[in-house]
Amino acid sequence: MSTIGIGVVGAGNIAEFHLAAYAANPDVEIVAVADIAVDRARARADQFGAASAYASVEELLADPAVDAVSICTRNDTHVQIAIAALGAGKSVLVEKPMARTVADAEALVAAEAVAPGILQVGYVRRWSTNATVLKTFVDAGDLGEVYYAKATCLRRAGNPGGWFADRSVSGGGPLIDVGVHFIDIAWWLMGMPTVVSVTGFTSDRVGDRGNIENLTRWRSSDHDASENTVEDLAGAVIRFDNGAVLNVDVSYSLHGRDEVGVRLYGDRGGAELEPELLVFTEQHDTIVTLAPQIDSTTFEMEAGFQNEIDGFVAAVRDGTPSAVPATHGLVMTKILAAIYESAASGHEVVVA
Ligand SMILES: NC(=O)c1ccc[n+]([C@@H]2O[C@H](COP(=O)([O-])OP(=O)(O)OC[C@H]3O[C@@H](n4cnc5c(N)ncnc54)[C@H](O)[C@@H]3O)[C@@H](O)[C@H]2O)c1
Secondary structure (H helix, E strand, O other): OOOEEEEEEOOOHHHHHHHHHHHOOOOEEEEEEEOOOHHHHHHHHHHHOOOEEEOOHHHHHOOOOOOEEEEOOOHHHHHHHHHHHHHOOOEEEEEOOOOOOHHHHHHHHHHHHHOOOOEEEEOHHHHOHHHHHHHHHHHOOOOOOEEEEEEEEEOOEOOOOHHHHOHHHHOOOHHHHHHHHHHHHHHHHOOOOOEEEEEEEEEOOOOOOOOOOOOOOOOOOOOOOOOOOOOOEEEEEEEEOOOOEEEEEEEOEOOOOOEEEEEEEEOOOEEEEEOOOEEEEEEOOEEEEEOOOOOOOOOOHHHHHHHHHHHHHHHHHHOOOOOOOHHHHHHHHHHHHHHHHHHHHOOOEEOO
């Protein structure tokens, strides 16, 4: 194919990041945008010069000019749309969380295995330069064996409301929304070890903090502050078959400091990916901290999406395997489901 025809399903907030990155990729033509709110699809199509705006995913998938699809809809539709798109012969970039249940994730893995196209899960943090640089250090053995890691994303007043706060649509709160990014990046940097068991907890004592004024925050396109059925806070201890442990804490609402952290501890060295890339080790019986000199030592959203979408387009163009296949999304889905199950039961959950 000369240029790759792109269709974007879901024309809300995150679709704009996808569309801007496709628009900057010379191998792409943005062909169509679809949204059940067709005015929103039309506005995004006009904004990015797409020929067609559709009111349904079925119309977009029937468009022969569409070779590959970004799925930017709310969480409850990801798997159904991804399976339909793969079945229509399209390649797929599906936003996180890939799935809300293990059964759904397994169905998508099965669809991916027989599809002519590829599927890439939208773990955008893996594509950030600070992450790819740290991965080269880890893979070269500079940290030795990583036996402990921490993944933190604490928001003081960060509940987006709307469908994000409706468990029946989203599948959960900060754990499935932002926790999935931080658990995935830590797991990937740890070398993707096999999960053995999970102990988790959730809390909902603070609420969505919809009363807070004078503070701009990420809002769902259909924000309605009246409904909130998701946790405020979640945490977990995840054990792997190589003996390593990953400690997680994430929140939408918390009386404490906003914080992001991805930290790795190995027997030869350690590292912080977030809040800022640093490597900790020792040389000549002296403790040293390495501060890699790169354009950005933290995660930046526009650059992360550009790298993610450039990687997806290159794989579709070259016919190479997905860098982030549905099998990775299945592992994340199993971890998230086990954390919620452990929180509900109060017991450790063995992950098969
Ligand atoms: N990678 C990231 O950092 C990141 C950041 C934000 C959101 N997200 C993910 O992106 C997805 C969308 O989030 P958002 O913030 O853009 O939400 P949003 O509410 O702003 O937009 C979702 C859009 O999908 C449309 N939609 C819903 N069901 C549809 C269907 N069946 N067919 C077509 N359109 C449909 C809605 O009308 C809406 O316009 C979510 O899964 C979210 O988890 C990822």
